[in-house]
Amino acid sequence: MLPPFGLARPRSVSAALAELDEDSVPYWGGTELLLAMRMGLIRPRQLVDLKGIAELTEVRIEDGELVLGAGLSHDEVARDPLVAEHAPLLAYAEALVGNARVRAQGTIGGNLCFAEPRSDVATVLSALSAEVRLVAADGTDGADGTDGADGTRERRLDMAAFLLGPYWTDRQPDELLVDVRIPLPVTAGVYLKYQTVERPTVGVAAVARGAAGCRLVVGAVGELPAGFDFEDVASVDAEAIAGELEPTPDLTGSILYKRHVTAVFIRRALAELAEKVSAP
Amino acid sequence: MSEHELSEQPLDTEIQTHINGRPIARRVRNRATLAQFLRDDLGLTGTKLSCELQVCGVCSVLVDDRPVSACTYLAVDVDGRQVRTVEGLACNGKLNALQSAFVENFALQCGFCTAGFLMMSTSLLERNPDPSEHEVVEYLDGNICRCTGYEPIVQAVLDAAGRIRAAGTSDD
Amino acid sequence: MTDSKMKAHPVFPEHSGKSFAGKAVLRRDLKEKVTGAAVYTVDVVPPGCLHAVVVRSDRAHARIIDVDRSEALAVPGVVAVITSDDLTGLFPRFGHIVPDHCILAIDKVRYYGEPVVLVIGDDLYSASDGADLVRIEYDELPAVMTIDEALAPDATLVHEEQYASTGDESFSAMAAAPDDSDTALPATDNITHSHELAWGDVQAAFAASDVIVETLIHFPMLYGYAMEPYNSVAHFTDDGLHVTSSAQHPYMVRTDLARVFDLPLAKVRVDVPYLGGGYGTKSYTKLEPLAAIGAWITKRPVKLVVDVEGAIYTTRADAAQTRMRTGFTSDGVILAREYEVILESGAYADNSPLVLAKAVNRAFGPYRVPNIAGRGKSVYTNTAPASSYRGFGAPQGALAGELNLDQAAEQLGLDPYELRRRNLVHPGEEILPGKRGIDADLHADLGMLEESLKRDASDQPMHGIGVGLAASDAGAFPVSTAIVRIQTDGSAVVMSGATEMGQGSKSVLVQLVAEELGIPMEVVQVVQSDTGAGSYERTTGASRTTTLVGLAVQRACGDARRKIAEMASEIFECTPDLIDHLPGGISGPDGLSATFGEVIQRWFGAEAGEVTGVGTVRREGVTQKMPPFWEVGVVGVEVAVDPETGFVTVEQLVTVADVGFAMNPKAVEGQDLGAATQGLGYSLYEELVYDGPQIVNPNVVEYRVPRMGDLPKKIDTMIAQRGDGVGPYGAKGAGEGALNPMGPAVASAIARATGKWPDRLPLTPERVWRLMNGLPEADDLG
Structure with a gap:
């Protein structure tokens, strides 16, 4: 049973920002938030339903970036022609999130804000060097904030700065994640995950960099996606990387096992990437 | 925290929706899930509940043609939207192609998961009228059945897809 | 006539x-x-119905000091907040073998998740809000969470007394005290029930054996996950008590309810609409007394529906550890089997005594065993109560018996079919002396199984085939x-x-x-x-x-x-x-x-x-002869193991349903594939895991059941119809057979793929990987 709560249904970002505080939280698909509320982990006074804000579901190319509105569902991202053209790796990973209902209901922005440590999306977006854009009503000056339009302030964070821990991000209670920005062009990449239950045990994203290098991100296995950059794929020591990680033991694996399969999937991902890069 | 302790703002909302094509206007609690609204307020008990964590698929319904888990979807969110449930599948008492294929392929036993499978299969065939076996499995992997061992369900969906294509039209 | x-x-x-x-x-x-x-029970809501929510214990074993209901009662819409103190005048327990199961905890809680308070409201919202506000004060007691802890000398007792039997004749041997005894006997240990089976001279037979093989194997704690969670709606009228419930056995539930309220059987009506899955998990009384006491107190219809977590804490299946020792001649003829099955049965007896008896009867298999010494114990622990689940006793027993045979086959240099053939009984032969002879042709069934498996067998590395046979004294x-x-x-x-x-x-x-x-x-x-x-x-x-x-x-x-x-x-x-x-x-x-x-x-x-x-x-x-029929299980699988991760893929699933006469062949196939799939579930994925007082995975996200994506690549469900059952046209039962010996079939297939014999189910990827690499079940993290 859900606890009782009030509901605001703003029609614009600025109207939404006026509603946000510690106890009045952004709400879209509810795939994570409603579960947390049902379990008694969160008891907000009010949900701020963002689904009436059209600009949060736009996909566009802007200043050399692929811009994805935070309210796009996983399924919408997976099937969007611009995403397919410019960031096929993200489209691929989004098509594997959860199940078909979660993909239809859950959003890319909600997924990131909830910071579920086993998120496929965060791992892939880290590998793509994506950033999130956060805006807040311009009441106070954020230390590293830049001025946004219309009496708002905004800041951009990459995944490492945004994701602080399991279920913990740098989003402040008055801030709204409005979009995700992926720098273009996106080079060849792969995403491989090892999943035996509802969520992945480990997810490995690898994106080609330069002539022989890659950016490797290992997600799901620890508290946060871990990124590594290599000049030469051939020099990657999968065991050494896995050994650096701190896996979270759970019913899908002990620390020992998770380290082991992490190494296995790093090797498999890099082999697949090499194949992709060398393919004509 | 109970409702009377949170009384400084309204805890319910007026909504207008269409359920299986029928217009419905109601005041619903914000905390009411779509499943509670369908089952308790409207008496549409064909939609069942089981895991209540969006993983079993029993409560799958379509909202504006998207499949959602009615256990974790607020009733207020169907405001202005079209909802389809298992009760809307048959036409004038005649089973549609998917329903017939489920019956004929013995794709259900206890039937508790069936509404969810039918709604997800409806969604699949609307997106992809000619799915491969692999595509059926991939799309329906998020629905649990404890009775059948799944194979008859896969066969039923493929069978229904064939019938719908042969009929040349979507049958709803 | x-x-x-x-x-x-x-x-x-x-x-x-x-x-x-x-x-x-x-x-x-x-x-x-x-x-x-x-219409399922969960869809039945009579006019004027109140809704109940259970407040459960958050301790494994604790004395109840105080229940503060005041805040809950202050919630608008809350009609009643009930504890066991309110049941004066009622018989406050239930149980069809021994009535040890408290409707609401009395004096102490015996497991995390035990119902302590029932909150009743005008609607589910008020009942739920009220339940959140019930405060219970406990005084913690030492808890016994495992078989070893429960059987240790001076172990804390889960029950301080032994209960009189219910007087049901078929269960009379399973209670400590006769039903007419007025005074409860003090309990001296945590043993719910013991069961033995013996004939021949086991010691002499082992002395004469050329090869002796011993197996120790753990069967996991399971949840049957019938997708409709338990629910009941109760109502008192001038005609008596009417309960609509998700119950497999309405007449058995009626007996429990009549005892609670001291009503004539005719004044208790229990009806059951469609069940959303049963699989044995809805056998016997579950929530009916809770709904009924709610109706008794409020004088209104009361509906109680639990969620999956509540269902898991209502009934799960017995975990088991079984040791099986078999003596063979050098050419593979069984001379003796000696075994012990210990069931971890949780805080209340429920059907575990019968599960135990069946596990002991079903452990040694459909073989000629001239000398036998089998025994079993069902043990109380401070965990969720265990009861029936599909195949009850057979999966726990057959796992040890069949896996032991496969290990013997390896030592004897025989293939698993041949070793079985040398010992398998023929139609009409007794396996339990004095009982009905086996009413199935297992030699023919095994031939069908072997033919199908071999037809599509792969000779690739990391592939393995396993078969399992079982015979259940079925029909009740x-x-x-x-x-x-x-x-x-x-x-x-x-x-x-x-x-x-x-x-x-x-x-x-x-x-x-x-x-x-x-x-x-x-x-x-x-x-x-x-x-x-x-x-x-x-x-x-x-x-x-x-x-x-x-x-x-x-x-x-x-x-x-x-x-x-x-x-x-x-x-x-x-x-x-x-x-x-x-x-x-x-x-x-x-x-x-x-x-x-x-x-x-x-x-x-x-x-x-x-x-x-x-x-x-x-x-x-x-x-006349018991059992009414034998339900045999004849299954085989081929698995492929990922050598790097231990992940198991089922390449072939083959079953033979030996049903005598298939009243509806498509339905029989469906039952068989369903049973086989649940069998694959406990073999590969399913296990409730306790960490401290509570289950860490009381939900379907982490209690992982088979999914469509797990579908075996080849499925061959065959039906053998030889008209050899006592039922209509020669029919006999189906629906459990393919589940019962699936565990050992999968375990030995994995053993043949990896070269290592497992000692527990389910064989999750990590377990298989540890097996392959000679690593212990868990790491010592210091």
Whole structure:
């Protein structure tokens, strides 16, 4: 049973920002938030339903970036022609999130804000060097904030700065994640995950960099996606990387096992990437 | 925290929706899930509940043609939207192609998961009228059945897809 | 009853002549299930119904010091907040073998998740808000969470007293004290029940053995996950107590409720709409007493539905550790088996004593074992109570017995089929002395299995094949009744206490009546599972319905036909021997004939009346010998193991359903594949895990059941029909067989793929990886 709560249904970002505080939280698909509320982990006074804000579901190319509105569902991202053209790796990973209902209901922005440590999306977006854009009503000056339009302030964070821990991000209670920005062009990449239950045990994203290098991100296995950059794929020591990680033991694996399969999937991902890069 | 302790703002909302094509206007609690609204307020008990964590698929319904888990979807969110449930599948008492294929392929036993499978299969065939076996499995992997061992369900969906294509039209 | 003119199956004596039985007819219940019209208990909400929410213990073992209800009662809409203190005047416990199970915890809680308080509200919102505000103060007690802790000397007692039996004859050996004892005996240990099986001279046989193989194996704690969670709605009226419930055995539940409220059985009505899955997990009493005490206190209808977590803390299946030792001659003939099964049965007995007895009976397999010493214990612990689940006892027992044979096959240099053949009993041979001989041809079944598996076997590395056989003394205690009412238009109503839980009993009853009376299936109506308006049935379990209820229905049809014949002889003014049976009617002298409807109308002299046939089954005639039938399990799998991750893919799944006669072959196949799939579930994925006082995965996200993506690449479900059962047309039960020996089949397939023998299920990827790499079950993290 859900606890009782009030509901605001703003029609614009600025109207939404006026509603946000510690106890009045952004709400879209509810795939994570409603579960947390049902379990008694969160008891907000009010949900701020963002689904009436059209600009949060736009996909566009802007200043050399692929811009994805935070309210796009996983399924919408997976099937969007611009995403397919410019960031096929993200489209691929989004098509594997959860199940078909979660993909239809859950959003890319909600997924990131909830910071579920086993998120496929965060791992892939880290590998793509994506950033999130956060805006807040311009009441106070954020230390590293830049001025946004219309009496708002905004800041951009990459995944490492945004994701602080399991279920913990740098989003402040008055801030709204409005979009995700992926720098273009996106080079060849792969995403491989090892999943035996509802969520992945480990997810490995690898994106080609330069002539022989890659950016490797290992997600799901620890508290946060871990990124590594290599000049030469051939020099990657999968065991050494896995050994650096701190896996979270759970019913899908002990620390020992998770380290082991992490190494296995790093090797498999890099082999697949090499194949992709060398393919004509 | 109970409702009377949170009384400084309204805890319910007026909504207008269409359920299986029928217009419905109601005041619903914000905390009411779509499943509670369908089952308790409207008496549409064909939609069942089981895991209540969006993983079993029993409560799958379509909202504006998207499949959602009615256990974790607020009733207020169907405001202005079209909802389809298992009760809307048959036409004038005649089973549609998917329903017939489920019956004929013995794709259900206890039937508790069936509404969810039918709604997800409806969604699949609307997106992809000619799915491969692999595509059926991939799309329906998020629905649990404890009775059948799944194979008859896969066969039923493929069978229904064939019938719908042969009929040349979507049958709803 | 001695009318010599009446033949057993006068109309359709020949197998080949059947019109309905044996045909893959479309199931009667499926159409309303695909439209959403089918009513399940969870859909039943009487007018004026209140809603209940259970407040559960958050301690494994603790004395209840105080329950503060004031805040809960202050919530608008909360009608009552009930504890066991409010049950004065009632018998506050239930249990069909020993009534040890507190409706609401009395004085102390015995497991995390135990119901302590019942909050009742006008709606679920108020009841739920109220439940959040109940404060319970505890004084913690030491808890015994495992078999070892429970059996340790000076272990804390889960129950301080031993309870008198319920007086149910078939269970009388399973209680510590007789039912007429007034004083409870103090308990001295945590053993719920012990069971032994012995014949021959085991010591001498082991001394004479050339090869002795010993196996120690753990069977996991399971949750059956019937997708409709337990729920009940109760109401008191001047007619007594009426409970609608998700119960497999409404008549057994009725007995428990009558004891609680001291009501005559006739004043307790339990009815069961469609069940959203049963699999044994809805056997016996669950939430019915809770809903009923709510109704008793509030004088209003009360509905209680639990969620999956609540269901897991209501009933799970017994975990087991089993040690099995077998002595063989050098050419693989079994000389002796000695074994011990210990069940971890949780805080209340429920059906665990019977599960234990079955586990001991079913551990040694359908083999010639000249010397045996089997024993078992069911142990109380401070964990969720265990009870029946599909195959009860057989999966726990067969895991040890069959895996032990496969390990022996390796040592003896025999293939697993050959070792089994050298010991497998032939049709009619007894495996339990004095009991019914095996009513199946297991040699033939094994041949079918072997042929299918070998046809598609891969010789790639990391592939392995495993087979499993099992024999269950099935059918339970044979008490069944049925009523068949023929109407003036020749249509018929069949009444049975058997529950439709997905297995297709409704459809089978229709087929049987249509067959026996020679009328179309469309004119047969079924009334099921209502103690107030139907016919008695002891249980719907142990795969018994087609066989035992089938016999009762057949006899009820015969009784109705006999009465029609008597009426016709009156009408035709002839001796009864001149009346013969026709489909849907009778023939008389001089070429006369009449339909059932015509006979009834002419006899009553109006377009009114009906003929009621009654059929009963008890321990006599074909069902004198126990068990009523053997349910055998014949399964094989081929697996492929990922050498890097330990992930197991099922390449082949092959089952043989040896059912005697398949009333509806498609339905039998469906039951078999379903059972096999649940078998793969506990073999590869499913396990409830305790960490401290509570289960860490009491939900379907982390308790991982088989998914569509796990579908084996090849599925071959074969049916063997040799007419060798006691049921109608030679039928015997199905639905558990393919689950029972699946564990050892999968375990030995993985052993053959990896070269290492596992000691526990489920074989999750990590377990298989650890097995391959010689690593312990868990790491010592210092």
